[in-house]
Amino acid sequence: MLTTRYAPGAPNWIDLTVRDLDAAAAFYGAVFGWEFLGGGPEVGGYGMFRIDGKTVAGMGPLMREGANPAWTIYFHTPDAEATAKAVEQAGGSVDMPPMDVMTLGRMAVFTDPTGAQFAVWQPGENRGLDVVDAPNTLFWTELYTTDAEAARGFYRTVFDWNLREAPVPGGGTYLLVAPSGGGEETTQGGIMQLRPENLEGETTSNWHPYFAVEDCDAVVARATERGATVLIPAVDMEGVGRFAMFMDPFDATFAVLTPATPPTTPGTT
Numbered sequence: 001m002l003t004t005r006y007a008p009g010a011p012n013w014i015d016l017t018v019r020d021l022d023a024a025a026a027f028y029g030a031v032f033g034w035e036f037l038g039g040g041p042e043v044g045g046y047g048m049f050r051i052d053g054k055t056v057a058g059m060g061p062l063m064r065e066g067a068n069p070a071w072t073i074y075f076h077t078p079d080a081e082a083t084a085k086a087v088e089q090a091g092g093s094v095d096m097p098p099m100d101v102m103t104l105g106r107m108a109v110f111t112d113p114t115g116a117q118f119a120v121w122q123p124g125e126n127r128g129l130d131v132v133d134a135p136n137t138l139f140w141t142e143l144y145t146t147d148a149e150a151a152r153g154f155y156r157t158v159f160d161w162n163l164r165e166a167p168v169p170g171g172g173t174y175l176l177v178a179p180s181g182g183g184e185e186t187t188q189g190g191i192m193q194l195r196p197e198n199l200e201g202e203t204t205s206n207w208h209p210y211f212a213v214e215d216c217d218a219v220v221a222r223a224t225e226r227g228a229t230v231l232i233p234a235v236d237m238e239g240v241g242r243f244a245m246f247m248d249p250f251d252a253t254f255a256v257l258t259p260a261t262p263p264t265t266p267g268t269t
Contacts, residue, residue, distance in 0.1 A: 012128030141189035
């Protein structure tokens with residue numbers, strides 16, 4: 001499970017970059033009940049999604065030429081420079097070198113050898129998200145990759161993750177991810193090999209956030225009514241829960257999950 005007691009290699013921040021902040025704030029407010037608090041010109045309009053005054057995600061405008069709207073997952077690092085070196089040595093690329101975000105912390109953005117983009121956050125005054133593993137907050141992170149073996153070696157080198165194999169219905173292997181030294185109770189996400197039909201369709205490698213919801217089908221209805229496209233219809237997975245995946249109206253992908261075991265309430269993680 002995710003926790004705000006952030007360990008190195010654990011997800012500690014997520015954010016959305018889009019062309020229209022107001023439209024995205026309205027969409028996610030309707031789907032999850034989030035309130036968006038926009039920042040000023042000094043932060044380029046970057047702001048925070050919140051529930052009950054607690055930050056659950058960030059959002060900002062697209063800043064780079066040719067960039068597409070997307071959710072980005074950040075993993076905790078105690079040393080962004082060291083992580084950048086590890087990424088390059090393991091065959092990844094540095095898209096945005098480590099930089100200070102005022103006194104809040106340091107960030108860097110990378111692409112793994114299979115083409116999936118991710119980021120790291122080295123906490124300063126901002127240690128990370130205020131709440132996770134609760135309704136309408138980050139609950140799981142997942143990599144769909146063109147090469148699971150390459151991804152396994154890369155992330156193990158960069159973050160020293162604990163990776164465990166789990167069978168997939170219909171065949172295949174799913175890698176469960178936990179921080180270094182973490183047991184099953186610290187599992188934070190998974191790595192999934194894209195199926196041949198996905199590869200033939202030129203699906204690319206991507207990290208996706210999963211948000212816990214109390215009623216997956218109700219969220220599917222709200223999201224689609226407001227312009228989202230269903231990529232994976234709501235489906236039950238034994239022992240996991242009921243999940244669905246979308247592309248929002250701005251072309252960013254995310255998923256929702258009603259867990260088989262209900263998540264905790266905000267403020268208890």
